[in-house]
Amino acid sequence: MNLYSNVDILETINMIRSENLDIRTITMGISLFDCVSDDIGTLCDRIYDKITKTAQNLVQTGRDIEKKYGVPIIHKRVSVTPISLIGGRADPDGYVKIAKALDHAAESVGINFIGGFTAITQKGMTLGAASLLEAIPQAISETKFLCSSVNAASTKAGINMDAIVKCAGIIKQLAYLTKDDQSIGCAKFVVFANAPDDNPFMAGAFNGVGEPESVINVGVSGPGVVASAIRRAGECDLSALAEIVKKTAFKITRVGQLVAREASEKLNVPFGIVDLSLAPTPAIGDSVAHIIEEMGIEKCGGCGTTACLAILNDAVKKGGVMASSHVGGLSGAFIPVSEDAGMISAVTCGALSIEKLEAMTAVCSVGLDMIAIPGDTPEAVIGGLIADEISIGVVNTKTTAVRVIPAYGKKVGDKVSFGGLLGDAPVMQISTYSPEKFISRGGRIPAPIHSLKN
Amino acid sequence: MKAIITVTGIDGVGIVASVSTVCAKYGVNINDISQSVIGEYFAMIMVANIDEITIPFNEFVDIIEALGKEKGLVINAMHEDIFSSMHRI
16 A cells, blocks of 8 residues: 555645756765865865765766656755865965865866855954965856855854955955956855854855764755645635645655655765755746745735745744754755845845845845845945844854845846856845944954853 | 656557556556546556566666657656655654
8 A cells, every 4th residue: 555645646746847846955065174284285186086086976876866756956066174174374375276176076076066165263263264265266266166155253252343354355356356257256155154064055065073074965945835835725824824834844855855865875975964945046936035925925025024934934944844854054945136036026126125135034044145236335335234144143043144246347227147046136226324434443243142051 | 666657648549558568578567557537638647566677767767758758748757755755754
């Protein structure tokens, strides 16, 4: 006797074929601590060898699982130990060499992104972190697959404003250096508060210090499945609505758990976590904004949007957590503007502003994500924007992040098109009142009182 | 181990025969078939045992999908674990 009915079979097939259910990413975390060397050439060779050996079967295994279960697995990726921790005495030029070795390794194993060109700076900057930060603009603009991140704050340590100021400068440089390509370099750099060690999603993935030698982390997706379930439910009250989201999230996550377990077995690499994030794509019917609109807001960004997102985020976690043995990463709804057809439409018609997006990030992961702003936005304004967003994360003991694109030569009303899953970003209005005096004070914002839990 | 084979498309002569011929050729034993025709549309769900399959399952998936293309139908074969994971605790 089968454990499921024909209705169940058709529901699963419909989720995959019509509602864009997919596994967004299988990300293999790889520790690079054993690659350390005082010679930069040796370090780069060891990094290349370790990644290409450990991840050699990752892409093919992903394809095999995809075929076996009939569920698309969009990305196969690698995250590595934060490079600032293994660079030793490397100068910025040395860090650029490491970046190129990582990029070369990514190309050799056939993945589409490699994350971990990362510095951990919440309390201050080591020499390695400072050199890595200096190298980021060149490293990102001269590589194809590399992603970079900086953890600039944590609830425990407070906010390192000096790091944030540097990050604002990096963002402007990246926009300029990749200006012929719509400032795409900014899409590969993210500034974090409370960055998770096991996040499988780019651009912020890295393999944290407490992680194993290698590990499989899986990110699920499925905003389209949730939106369709709400649509089918018709008129129901909010308790019933939350219940529908929970049940749907459970089913989506079970697929993630199945894929993670299978990948872990086939690759002989321990299973880490399933990340429960609802990750949108620019495809029609794969939008988080459309879930909010299905819940009853005329256009995403209208009053009530934050409440809807809070319901969604909470119900996704409650449903997902029972479906997987280990949940981690970012685990929440993503609200990247350029990667979500509904968000793009809401921004274009004026329903959704940066200020509203900032409010929304207080109740979901991950932050101000894939937002294009005018190319002439001053560094201090970008620094202020990052500080605001990071404060939300620090005070609320959650991850927040900023991935913002001051699109070179573009102004409000223009559009930048990255293509593929990065999508299109309408250039948004941002307050031009200067936070220069505040930003230039530098130093650290003390950790909030509720960080003292011991 | 079991696989679920689904077939959808415009109804015609010999659909069940062509799918079951491919199954038999590769040692896939059909346990259960449910099918219906609504208007001109044909839909079938087959539960099949793949313990004795003579080729790797992923190759069978390619062959059965190619058969679908040839016949103007959508035919998919999926390992049953995706259904049992999703619908049973």
